[in-house]
Amino acid sequence: MNASNNNSTLWLCLHFPHLPLQVFTRGLNPADAIKPVVILERRRVIALNQAAFDTGIRHNNNMDTAYSISHEVISFDKDSDKELTTLTNLAQWAYQFSPAVTIRAPDVLLIDIGGSLKLFNGLKALMASIESGINDLGYTSISAINTTPMAALLSARNNAATNSDHQTADNTGAVLPSIEMTPVAYLQADKAIITALQQMGIDTVRDLFKLPMSSINRRFGIYFTDYLQRLIGTQPDPQKTIDQAPHFFSDITFMADVTNTNALIFPIKRLLDELNAFLTARQLHINQLSWKLSHRHHPPKHISIYLASPEHNIKALLQLTQLKLEQVKDVQEIDTLSLTVNTFFPADTVSGDLFQSAGYQPHLDPIKGSSKRRQRQASANALLNLLSTRLGPDACFGLSMADDHRPEKSWLRLKPNQINDDTQHKTVESLPMQLAQDNHRPLFLLTPPRALQRVNDAPYLNGTLELLQGPERIDFGWWDRPTSGEVITRDYYVAAHTERGALYWVFHYGEHGKWYLHGIFS
Template identity: 40%
Template sequence: MTTRNRVCHINAAAEAFGIRVGSSVDTASTLVEQIVVCNRDEAKEQRMLRHLAQWAYQFTSHVSLKPPLGLLLEAGASLKLFGGIQNITGRLQGGLAGLGFTAAMSVHHTPLAAMTCARAGLPHMTPPEKMPVSALGVEARIIEALQKTGVRSVAEVLALPPAGLSRRFGADFMDHLQRLTGNAADPQRYIGEKPVFVSEINFLSDITDTSALIFPVHRLLQEFHEFLMTRQLRISAFEFRLAHRHHPPREITVTLAEPENDLSLFRLLIQLQLDKVRDVPEVDSVRLSAHRFVSSESVSGDLFHGTRFQQSDGRSGALADRENGLRLINMLHTRLGAQACFGLALANDHRPEKAWTQVPVHQRRDRSLPDMSDESIKRPAFLLHKPYRLQTRDNRPWGNGALTLLAGPERIDFGWWDGDAHVSRDYFIARHSNGALYWLYQEQQSHDWYLHGIFS
């Protein structure tokens, strides 16, 4: 692992070959030919730390970040819920291992003492006096000076006259000691309430087949689901990002008809999306992120829903019907896109083209519109996207056959108020010689005939 061409982390094998932290990459390569060098990405580390902080939120609401590599959890309030500190630390270790992290963990009365213990690898609740000075986490200059005077442990520091220490190393150092021992308050900044989910998996080798992505993606989704469940949240959209260092990243957005927290649905939708991806040659990291959450109202489910009491004669509960419908909409959306799947509604306009609107299926309909239906006015069941210009024969509309006008005219005037050319149309119902019924109009300016609808 390197930063700016300097080795910053090594494993045991590298150390055996004589590579040391701080030597240059060139030196290391000279020593061993087959070393694997990874560039350290500090921004990525910080993202990971923030992500882990969000993950740790399931144990306590008081989580604070201790950059570069620390997380502080205030566990006092959670002891009763989890049944003791052993349970919390056990679950933390297990969970972190599952996510692919190893952590040094320590429990103590004060934040600083816990951090110090973890850094020095001391057992839980080691009295501050037994901590080595080198683990204090203060400036290197102070540690060096203390060690030069023969002071090794915190007990020896505390034995020194405070006035002298303060004069020599500054008031900050004294404050640090006070907070370490719990003699001064140490308020923490806890991570915000606003939940953000970002999780990323990096692969050591490139993945060229999108079907191989399904396992890491399932792991991310599992994690995402836990995140949602512990916070009682639902999500209406989340994003996947497939990235590779040599290609521009590819974003995949999954939009849901209604906020959901159903893991199996997420899996299904992602599978559909991944099946569509054709243009991604290789991938070396997958990221799942979500921002806008909706708190999950507890739906009081139908008592018999999903049980054997559900009627099998085709009349299942309305709730189950609704869920099935939403599931279908989610799937259609995901595979076909949001434009290919919509609902219909009336609009408050007398222009035939604008008397209707296409509405997103997940939008609640506006029920306040007045009922404008008038039985006496006939409208065709199907409207053409664009009126189709008809030919005329002997001043009569003609379209591969004679059109017999049956009813009309119905004058519709529009356009004079919104800047368009003033349009005036006379609508007729006409029967074609082939038996079909059409909705025609004649423009008053040009006397041209148009076909506008079909009475199917």
Template identity: 30%
Template structure:
């Protein structure tokens, strides 16, 4: 099924000067001293397109006036196109701030045209733009339906009916001849198609005929697809000085959506990204604040990255106001293929678990979420090593494993970071209650090369039947007649 989505951005000249997270005191975009686009606040004050600058200032003296900037409009349209590449690699730019997407091969992946359109609208809102979506079996048909706000048409017959009802002013090649069309009673595209083609071509030219034929499916269409850049390094400027880091999330989300589209188009996954918080320049210039996010599991989804950025920004204290944001993909790898298992893993996939750990690291800090890195050593402190979760443990870093029967007694999972000295009562170690030895001793004597340990470990039982892992220091040397000390080193579950 061939299906195109046309996305028309009618307020693009205005929205390149606004931010979705900032208040709107009334913005107006001017072109040649006349109003081109107005914000809702300015429209409520009586400002309308076509007014002159003086009339705007008379109605709304506090209005923000901006001159139209075609270069920034092109940049904004490119940012939207880059974000939409996550849905299809076939995205092209149309006339008059319109994007066209061939989504026929993507419908089943995203759950149908309704869900796909809903996702596109949500992404547009996050990017800070408003758009009008239309669907049609042809690209030019989708373009005309979007420009005419005529909705979706999934089949050629319904598309033709909707196109026939559009006003004759919708195709750009027909606009110079509107007085002539009105004079002969031609008001819709259906009326236009009933005119004799040879006379219409002599009067209006071949571009109008070709556009109608392409829209109605009588002429093949050729497009130049948008190619993503080879590297990703996007940036946006803020129009207010932001002094609280958590207020930067909307701008960061905008950059993450562009990153998501770029990753999907390049078939890559991000392992490490860096968010740059750009501060003021001049005499008070400061280097950018860098927020580095290392991912345990490479990803190309925006939801997970946004969650991590929310946690990191919520804990960041700004030393200076922020005037711009930048996002860079520092470390990448090819996108992993989906799992081939027939049945899903109970309790979530490995990717889900790694995402949960990454969220815990962002919320609690890297030093508070650790992973076990056991080392082949007889000393418990050395064997029971813990390292940050983002550190990759290579097998070459570990020594050969100890034989499975080296430990004659069980060892607890809960090991204390530092052994606790125990009191002695009636020649017995005391921890809440007198401890009774429930096992034979396990002697450990090792570490002569760096930290000698000579201990006898026991499984001890308290009066509440809780089990503890304790050891008695072995006195060697000249102080062998001294009383040995007892320590608590672990607890059994």
């Protein structure tokens, strides 16, 4: 490769000739790939896999012919919308290699890799990682490289037609010599122009460029000459690149209905790998994702996974998905699995503690003082995710103080995703109302308070309770219900069960009101 080309644009064209087929077959286990699959458009075979080819089915066969050749054949109608969605996903996936990615429907991606060569250790390594990535996603592509997008596209179409997908045209020098042997049939031009050229005896691009440009212009119009100039790079050719709206959606369709959720692990891994590449390319983290298990005859089933804090850990997500999937009982059949993520967070640029990766070290002194929750170990969050996924988001909660003096309202319940949020945590110091040290509070609170019997004016709980301390009068919020005339002050006492030695927090309303047990000094 020329050193002078290092910083210039270099276009990679990825052509997906089997896209109509592969949008349906990529969800297959490798073991299932032996089933013959054909894609039909107007009852004609337009794409087929190797197994179908081996049975003797050919392109453009009638549907009836295909079925008469093999009764095992699985057929799908061509789905252009699905192909476009898939191509868009692939473009989002390819965004990890370069910011300039262009979609050319129906089956082509153009990527400017000129600026990425150094980052990915050269063209060879870059091409290897792109090709293996596409294979891992379950697609096959034919690639070509040239200095202009149109020339790359032309070479790719040529390669696809001549089935020379092992020889990617790696042209990084002048445009014209590399494409001059290409037949004119693969030019991006009207069929009429190409037919006219062929009738004139012009078969290759070299023949075409021997003609004077002005006569081509006169004969075929300004658009065609403009295209030719963009092809050889004498005119600039700006491309409309994809915008990276952070939205992730991908799905997999199954050949046969899946009845066992264990069989979903393989496609789940594939979708998560896709998500992984998406997140890496954009430096994003996620805190929730949702799976949809659907079947044409049943209402779809949604599975959502929430994380304690935004992160990007595909292994953990796979584990959580499996855990959640084990709880799914009421799904009989599934024919499509899809993964959607809508909310994204920018990846934390704060680099972690150098020693955090080593996990907890029992012999190291804990660092005191700085209680940044952000620095909570990844493993601690992983545990929280694990618990809230298996037990449900409501079974797990944290605690915080609240700015109120009333016992019921002086604490807050924090959801798992709030626990790591610094702003949710109110410490004793941050509250204007400070608890006096000599007002004892019980470690356990009964919610709601439990009514006690009154024996000889004293509260009774498996024996008479003796009042030790009190009363501590707590006004119970006349401002919350100003209209009711009832007594809303409570007198709290520390009471002891004299025989057993247990200490309780009891209260009564007014002088002769009912006694309630509100807390236990455990």
